[in-house]
Amino acid sequence: MGLLNPGALYFLAIVPALILAYLARERPRQVTVSSVLAFRALHKMRGERFAGRPRFRWTFFVELLILCLAVLAMANPYIARKRDQVAVVLDNSAPMQARTADGGTRYRAAVAQAKEALADEPGDSAVTVYLTAPTPHPVTGTAASPETAAAALDRAQVSDAPVNPAAFAGLLTQLVTDRHLARIIVASYRTLAPPAPPKVRAIATGSGLPNYAIGSFVLTSGTLGATTVRARLTIANFSSAPATLKAAITADGKPASDAQAVVEPGDVATLEFPNLPLARVYQAQLQPADAFPLDNVAFATAPGARTVAILFVSPMAADGESLKSIPGITVTTRAPAAFTPQDLASADIAIFEYTIPKELPAVNALFVIPPPGDPIFDFLAAPAAQLQVTGWPATDPLTDGVNFRLLNLRSGEYLGEHPWMQAMVSGTQGGLLLVGDRQGHRYAATGFNPFPYLGRQNLPMSILTLNLLSQLTGLGAPTAGFRTGEPWIVPAGVKAITTPTGEHVPVAAGQTFTRTDQQGVHELSGVGEPTLRAVNLGDLATSDLENVPPIKIEAAGSASTAPAPPVATPLTPWLIALIIGLIVLEALFVYRPRVIEAAP
Amino acid sequence: MLGLPEEFTPAFIARLEQLRVKTRREYVGLGKGSHLSPHRGSSLEFSDYRHYALGDDFRYIDWGLYGRTDKLYIKLFKEEEDLLTYIFLDASASMAYPRSDRKFAAAVATALAVAYVALAAGDRVMLRVLGGSGAPAALGFVYGRHRIVDLARTLGALQPAGEVDLGPALARELVSIRRAGKVFVISDFLALLNSVERGLGLFTAANMDVSAVQVLGATELEGQGLSGDVEVIDAESGERVRVSIGQLERAKYRETLLRLSGEIRSFCFRSGLRYALYKTDLSFHDFFLHAATLLGLVH
Numbered sequence: 001m002g003l004l005n006p007g008a009l010y011f012l013a014i015v016p017a018l019i020l021a022y023l024a025r026e027r028p029r030q031v032t033v034s035s036v037l038a039f040r041a042l043h044k045m046r047g048e049r050f051a052g053r054p055r056f057r058w059t060f061f062v063e064l065l066i067l068c069l070a071v072l073a074m075a076n077p078y079i080a081r082k083r084d085q086v087a088v089v090l091d092n093s094a095p096m097q098a099r100t101a102d103g104g105t106r107y108r109a110a111v112a113q114a115k116e117a118l119a120d121e122p123g124d125s126a127v128t129v130y131l132t133a134p135t136p137h138p139v140t141g142t143a144a145s146p147e148t149a150a151a152a153l154d155r156a157q158v159s160d161a162p163v164n165p166a167a168f169a170g171l172l173t174q175l176v177t178d179r180h181l182a183r184i185i186v187a188s189y190r191t192l193a194p195p196a197p198p199k200v201r202a203i204a205t206g207s208g209l210p211n212y213a214i215g216s217f218v219l220t221s222g223t224l225g226a227t228t229v230r231a232r233l234t235i236a237n238f239s240s241a242p243a244t245l246k247a248a249i250t251a252d253g254k255p256a257s258d259a260q261a262v263v264e265p266g267d268v269a270t271l272e273f274p275n276l277p278l279a280r281v282y283q284a285q286l287q288p289a290d291a292f293p294l295d296n297v298a299f300a301t302a303p304g305a306r307t308v309a310i311l312f313v314s315p316m317a318a319d320g321e322s323l324k325s326i327p328g329i330t331v332t333t334r335a336p337a338a339f340t341p342q343d344l345a346s347a348d349i350a351i352f353e354y355t356i357p358k359e360l361p362a363v364n365a366l367f368v369i370p371p372p373g374d375p376i377f378d379f380l381a382a383p384a385a386q387l388q389v390t391g392w393p394a395t396d397p398l399t400d401g402v403n404f405r406l407l408n409l410r411s412g413e414y415l416g417e418h419p420w421m422q423a424m425v426s427g428t429q430g431g432l433l434l435v436g437d438r439q440g441h442r443y444a445a446t447g448f449n450p451f452p453y454l455g456r457q458n459l460p461m462s463i464l465t466l467n468l469l470s471q472l473t474g475l476g477a478p479t480a481g482f483r484t485g486e487p488w489i490v491p492a493g494v495k496a497i498t499t500p501t502g503e504h505v506p507v508a509a510g511q512t513f514t515r516t517d518q519q520g521v522h523e524l525s526g527v528g529e530p531t532l533r534a535v536n537l538g539d540l541a542t543s544d545l546e547n548v549p550p551i552k553i554e555a556a557g558s559a560s561t562a563p564a565p566p567v568a569t570p571l572t573p574w575l576i577a578l579i580i581g582l583i584v585l586e587a588l589f590v591y592r593p594r595v596i597e598a599a600p
Numbered sequence: 601m602l603g604l605p606e607e608f609t610p611a612f613i614a615r616l617e618q619l620r621v622k623t624r625r626e627y628v629g630l631g632k633g634s635h636l637s638p639h640r641g642s643s644l645e646f647s648d649y650r651h652y653a654l655g656d657d658f659r660y661i662d663w664g665l666y667g668r669t670d671k672l673y674i675k676l677f678k679e680e681e682d683l684l685t686y687i688f689l690d691a692s693a694s695m696a697y698p699r700s701d702r703k704f705a706a707a708v709a710t711a712l713a714v715a716y717v718a719l720a721a722g723d724r725v726m727l728r729v730l731g732g733s734g735a736p737a738a739l740g741f742v743y744g745r746h747r748i749v750d751l752a753r754t755l756g757a758l759q760p761a762g763e764v765d766l767g768p769a770l771a772r773e774l775v776s777i778r779r780a781g782k783v784f785v786i787s788d789f790l791a792l793l794n795s796v797e798r799g800l801g802l803f804t805a806a807n808m809d810v811s812a813v814q815v816l817g818a819t820e821l822e823g824q825g826l827s828g829d830v831e832v833i834d835a836e837s838g839e840r841v842r843v844s845i846g847q848l849e850r851a852k853y854r855e856t857l858l859r860l861s862g863e864i865r866s867f868c869f870r871s872g873l874r875y876a877l878y879k880t881d882l883s884f885h886d887f888f889l890h891a892a893t894l895l896g897l898v899h
Contacts (some may be wrong), residue, residue: 026843034697034820035790036834036841038856422612515707 001079002568004080008074022060062586073575078568084182085142086113087175088149090155091135091188094162094484095545096518098189098209098292103185105157106205110187113203114153117185119145124180129153132188134161134485134517153200160294160519161485162542165190165551173554176200193550209291213543214247214266217284217298217536219276223229229302231273233284237263238544246287247271251279254578258398266547278302281521282533295543299521299534307347308473309492313339314353314368322452346507348492349472352453360439363510364472364489367445369412371456379445380416382429387412387448391426398424398435398467407460412448421445435471439480441510442472442489480533495526500535502536506521602836603752605709608716608882615889620721621683622898630741633722641679644751648676651654656692684741685725686808687711688773689755691732692764693835696792698824699879701817704760707786710813713888714753714784718743718899723782727751728773730787731764749821749898766791767775770799774806782896786813788820789864797867804871810845811874811895814861818881821857823850856892 003009011265033039044567096107118127122597127149129140140152152371168201169191175184184194187203196202215234237243246260256279259271276282279302286296312320312333320333328482334343338353344350344363352361356377372381387409392399404425414430416422420438427447450465482488490497490508497503507513509526516522522533537543612860626636636645652661658674689711695704715725724741734757742750766787782807783803789796789812789846803810819825823845831842843849861877868875892898 028831030831030833030840031824031826032697032835033824033826033832034694034703034788034817036832036837036839037790037860038853039832039841040841041856042843042845042852173676260868 001077001571002077004568004570006075008071008076011071011074012068012548014071015064018064018067035590052202059586059590062582066582066586069575069579069582070514073572073579074281077571077575078572080568081124083143084122085180086118086121086125086127086146086149086183086185087137087178087181088118088127088153088185089128089130089175089187090114090153090156091133091163091168091186091190092131093542094158094294095161095162095189095292095542095548096158096205096293097160097546098206099210100206105158106189110189110203110205111153111206112189113154115150117201117203118150118153119189121146121183129156130171130175131156131159132163132168132171133159134514135164136167147204157516159207159485160537161517162483162537162539163190165549168523169553171410172200172551176553180241188544188551190548191550192551197553208548209545211290211295211543211545212237212239212243212245212263212288213295213540214284214286214287214298214536214538215540215543216538217282217300217534219282219300219302228275228277231257231276231282231284231300233259233271233273233298234268234540235261235263235271235286236268236540236543237265238546240265240546243288245269247287248287249276250283250285251277252281253283254279256282260332281534290381292543292545294519295537297519298536298538299519301343301521301532301534308469309348310469311347311350311363312353313343313350313355313357315355316353316451319353319449319451319571320351322454325453329469345509346492349469353449360441362441364442365444365494365584366468366472367443368449368451370445372413377445380418380420381413382416382449383411383413384427384429385411387414387432389425389429389432390428393424398433398471399464402464402467403460407464409448412446415445415447418445436503444468444472445532482516482533484535485517485539486520486549487512487516489513490532491524491531494524494531496524498523498525603714603749603756605705605752607709608712612713612885613716616716617720618899619717619892619897620899621685621714621718621723621782622896623683623782623784624896625769625807625809626848627681627809628681628779629681630884631682631684631723632680634684635681635723637679638683638692645678645680646675647678650676652659662720664860682743683718683721683723684779685715685723686777686781687714687725687727688770688783688785688787689727689729689768690764690785690787690789691729691758692761693761694733694788694789695760695815697835698817700825700872701819703788703815703817703820703856703880705882706878706884707756707788707815708755709884710815710888711784711786712748712755714786714895714897715751716745716748718782719743719748725751725775727754729755729758730766730769730773731762733759733761739777741778752771763797767795767798767802771802774802780807781809782812783808784895785812786811786815788816789814789861793860793863793867796864800868800873804873809874809896811876812863812864812868813876813878813895815878815880816857816861818879821854821878821879822854846889 071263080318084462090110098106100106125146125148126143128142129152130136130137130138140149175181184198184200191204192202193244194600213236213413215236218232220230230563233247235245235247242262242264244260244262246257249256256276257273261269261271263269282300284298307328308331310323310329310331312331313336314320315336317333320331323329323331344361347363350361350365356367356370356374370379389404389407392404414427415434416430418434421434421436424435425433436443451460453465455462474511489506489535490509490511490513494509497505497507499515499522500518506514516535519535519537522535524531524533612614622890626638652674656674662673662675665673689707695707699867724743727739800810826845829844831840835841863877874894874896876894878887
């Protein structure tokens, strides 16, 4: 037994004070008697004889006990028990939905085997259960009993999201290097790369599986006023034999078109559907069916159905007006002096040119050549007559397709080190494009001015501008649609999102929406007509169930096991219950007679 | 009834009518009565002889003695006079406590009962109150049973109060008494023993026939109903004593109080005084009629 807060025991100093007061006694009641002659013969009052035999008054001792218990409760006592610590990692990613030979799924088999493994653990083990999708996360406390952990496994749901192999391996590496963990039960369709650490008990559910999959389902609108849309479907054959794959597309539930292609083993093909009728929701179904039906279906919604609202705050309104030439964008311009935070309510993103707001805007925002020395953003700026780009990431949605060598930036300013924004594009004397997240919003700052938007007349800058706008509006994904497990930024005006299972989730514009682990069509409702957003697995690497790379655990060889640390069971709740019981008991015995006396 | 205590029922009064005060000595009265007096008189009780003198009533010549001695002797007889009865009632504050015991009411009833016995027998009664409030300055002798009503009204207006030191108080009363007689002292005698002895001893030395009635309450004997830590305050002196009272202390208190009572009783027996203890939990009728003999009240 130990104390988490032994300093509280100083309060026990009250106890001797209470006892002293008890020994000193309170003033006794006064009674007039006929004569004190016979009373003189008695001993003096015990209370006046300091440290003499105290009179027994049970309420005093009960209150003394309550005080001691209260002090003990403040000290947070606990009983330390040594319990084996066990981690259960259950892979609930989309491939676990693949059916097994017995008609079940890999996931159900994994849950059953994980529970069997848990049953082999000592009854007092402290178990932590982790799920892997959409990102690895614990679903129980760190000291759950095996029964609680088994119940958590039963409650867990398989996800439509793929697993991030790096995050999965990172979790396992972290668990393996935790010296206090006695055992790690890993239930996944993936195997562990040898040598597996001895304390890892791997449960592999299913081996290589032939699979046909839809990779992407992209709709593009034709010219303005067209009555058809064009669809492009990528399909893949992850089996050992060539297969004729047929894709059928329905528009709002009605058959619209179909196409087929012979796909070689391990190959990817593209199917074009040039003249699909206009509809709100399109669904592609791949045949023949296989053991993993999730990636045989894909959804898409009508393109261009949604516009992006931009608030452009600048002394040069013409720069903002130039953005109106981009399809699907509405622009509201404001002079800096006329700007109020309420203007952001109807905007998806805000652009501040040569100015900066007095507080962090509540939407994603772009700051163009921000003034230095602002106390909120604290930009460090070094003006330059000619900016030179020297560094940019090779693969990033923000710089994708931008030929920086052709980018002529002319004058502007280099942005110095920033507390929470990182330089995405840098120049000779500092950053030229900074990006960062704050309070759930995405912010970017440029040391050059990409405006006015000139379209094809300045193609590198226009592509960079579009990438920036896409990134800030949450449209910067490399694929055309949204993928399961990837969070979004809720567009302006949206107040609720209905998931494919019918769950209604209240949201706020600009918030990050993470409930994206279900494949299907999400309905975004708020101001005006609801909009639809299709979310698909869309990950051919995940769909390749025949060639699943094993998980490599870093530093597996150095993993060792230390004695299990004691698990503390707090006694404070029991003490508080005892205190309440004693108070009630005393109240019953002390106050009940008074109530009876007061009754008529 | 007529201001008398409720204990004075017709049956009880009838029993009182049958009693009379008896003294161990003969006292000079103030008028004719039923008690032998040291004076020579005309009762049937022979007293002495003396030589015949001229003018004596020769009906009282003892002719037998003349035959034997050949001398004339006159037979003298004792006089029968009334008895002077003094009743001293303690009305000090201690008589009011414990209130539940109604000690003072019991003492008043006892005083009136004694007074009635004396008045009914044709004796004179003087009632003196020690302490108290609402009492008349001094009452003289009353005579005749109808005066019991006056005494009852007087005592009915009386409230126990004040501090009374029994020795000096009785000494002061003795000074104001000119003739000896029967004395009843009714008190709780909760005072220092030497004070009580001094007060009662003075009356004995003054040739009085003294009867002491000690009135104690039942609650008073049982620790005055107290328990726990108490600061007791003397009703008369205001002295304060802090005590813790439990079972053992209560027993010791009772033992002490009874010992004090026993010492007063021993003193009375040693000094030729009559003594009776009245515990107020007893029926007044039972007490009085049974204690009558002890107090010198005879049929």
